[in-house]
Amino acid sequence: MRRRRECLKCNRRFTTYEYIEQIPLLVIKKDGSREAFDRNKILGGIIKACEKRPVSMQRMEEMIASVERMAMRRYDKEIPSSVIGEMVMERLAGVDDVAYVRFASVYRQFKDVNQFMKELNDILNRGRKVTRITKKKAKKRR
Numbered sequence: 206m207r208r209r210r211e212c213l214k215c216n217r218r219f220t221t222y223e224y225i226e227q228i229p230l231l232v233i234k235k236d237g238s239r240e241a242f243d244r245n246k247i248l249g250g251i252i253k254a255c256e257k258r259p260v261s262m263q264r265m266e267e268m269i270a271s272v273e274r275m276a277m278r279r280y281d282k283e284i285p286s287s288v289i290g291e292m293v294m295e296r297l298a299g300v301d302d303v304a305y306v307r308f309a310s311v312y313r314q315f316k317d318v319n320q321f322m323k324e325l326n327d328i329l330n331r332g333r334k335v336t337r338i339t340k341k342k343a344k345k346r347r
Contacts, residue, residue, distance in 0.1 A: 207223075231282060233283055293308060293312075294312065
């Protein structure tokens, strides 16, 4: 739950967030170790990916909330970090292609330029498909 509050001393307004306390969801890391799910870690990665991009903080928070909801809904106690990374990339791809590529380059740890170029080509092809669909719809409306 999100609440807007005001300091009684300085009259400054701020936002607080309240969350339901649940059994913590554990993240299974690549090396097999486990740690508690931390939305701030995801936020940090998204902020780095969206640096100097036209993505609002509110939109970033919405992405994190969406990932968190899906993780809690689909997994009871443990979730692989790879699943979280894929969920974040899926949301970034729909918001900003540059942020998506930035996040993917760190997350997928591209070994060479060919892997990176394949990812870029996939994005370009996806954009062309959307453009073709949009043009077809525009022709039908005429």
